[in-house]
Amino acid sequence: MATTDDSFNGMTEHCDDCDLDTLHEVSVQIRTESLKEENSQFSREPYRVSECQRCGNRTSQRMNNA
Template identity: 50%
Template sequence: MQRASPETATDHCSACGTEQRLDVSIAILTESPDEANAAFSREPYRIVECRSCGETSKTRMNDA
């Protein structure tokens, strides 16, 4: 199985409506606005940004 390189991998961008190169990253985000519980409300998110239009989406990994 051959893997696509980050420079040639594409996926559908819902904002552009076409296949585009996307930047994908994982980040730990705090969900609670209450500082007292912030340490207990951190969740991993998949963050996708279209290189063409700049549209960004965040998906909670536990919901994916």
């Protein structure tokens, strides 16, 4: 589970690579999932991206699992 931290811009989350709770930079990215040009504008999905500030491990999770 993510918790807020006293730092300026970050969340404390568990990092599987470090096996510790470390400071992470968390953002939301909109990604196009379709490889077809004519449908690409209809296939954009939000992803939660989390990057460990200690080791650089980056994970992403699709937020719209319908």
